[in-house]
Amino acid sequence: MVPWSEIDFALLDMDGTLLDRYFDDYFWEEHVPKVYATQNKISYAKARKKLLAMYKAEEKTLNWTDLHYWSNRLNLDIIAIKVELKDRVRIHPGVEPFLHFLRDSNKEVILVTNAHPRSVQIKLEQTLLLPYFHTILCSSDIGLPKEEIGFWREAEQVLGFDKERSLFIDDNEDVLLAAHTFGIKHLLHKSGASSKFLHEKSDIFPPLAHFSDLIP
Numbered sequence: 556m557v558p559w560s561e562i563d564f565a566l567l568d569m570d571g572t573l574l575d576r577y578f579d580d581y582f583w584e585e586h587v588p589k590v591y592a593t594q595n596k597i598s599y600a601k602a603r604k605k606l607l608a609m610y611k612a613e614e615k616t617l618n619w620t621d622l623h624y625w626s627n628r629l630n631l632d633i634i635a636i637k638v639e640l641k642d643r644v645r646i647h648p649g650v651e652p653f654l655h656f657l658r659d660s661n662k663e664v665i666l667v668t669n670a671h672p673r674s675v676q677i678k679l680e681q682t683l684l685l686p687y688f689h690t691i692l693c694s695s696d697i698g699l700p701k702e703e704i705g706f707w708r709e710a711e712q713v714l715g716f717d718k719e720r721s722l723f724i725d726d727n728e729d730v731l732l733a734a735h736t737f738g739i740k741h742l743l744h745k746s747g748a749s750s751k752f753l754h755e756k757s758d759i760f761p762p763l764a765h766f767s768d769l770i771p
């Protein structure tokens with residue numbers, strides 16, 4: 556159990572943590588390559604191989620989640636394509652009761668994400684989660700991805716949270732390591748970020764399998 560009496564701020568990641576990462580895996584690794592293959596009159600296999608290599612080259616940078624960057628790079632309207640598939644976005648089990656608990660417990664709930672602001676808007680409106688958050692901070696607002704300690708230094712200044720009295724939940728170990736180095740006291744790794752790969756877990760940080768486990 557989380558020592559809730561020692562926590563005032565709940566910092567929460569979005570994709571893979573609150574939301575099932577299967578949507579993003581499907582969108583970027585399957586659907587976008589199909590659209591790209593059709594537009595460029597090449598095979599799906601060739602398009603997928605090319606795009607996965609392009610994605611890999613931009614990991615842990617702001618470009619990695621920048622919808623405008625990929626629209627320009629691929630000559631596709633990535634935002635429009637994402638809107639077309641928004642009904643596939645799913646929240647993880649137990650997320651809404653957990654957010655209810657945080658609100659009723661007077662915790663300050665902050666979404667901290669590498670996702671592009673337009674992607675955040677599409678997904679939170681689709682899932683009806685937007686009203687639960689006091690503040691939303693995207694890595695593009697800071698100019699650094701969450702994997703960088705500099706992001707957390709700036710985030711502390713912008714958000715005004717107390718790292719000694721904060722809980723941060725994410726599905727990415729590299730992000731959690733940066734937050735740990737910065738000094739956030741309470742850290743949890745969301746296991747099973749994608750419903751397609753339920754075995755995913757961390758060997759470094761305490762695992763969170765289901766959000767109901769956090770509700771006293």
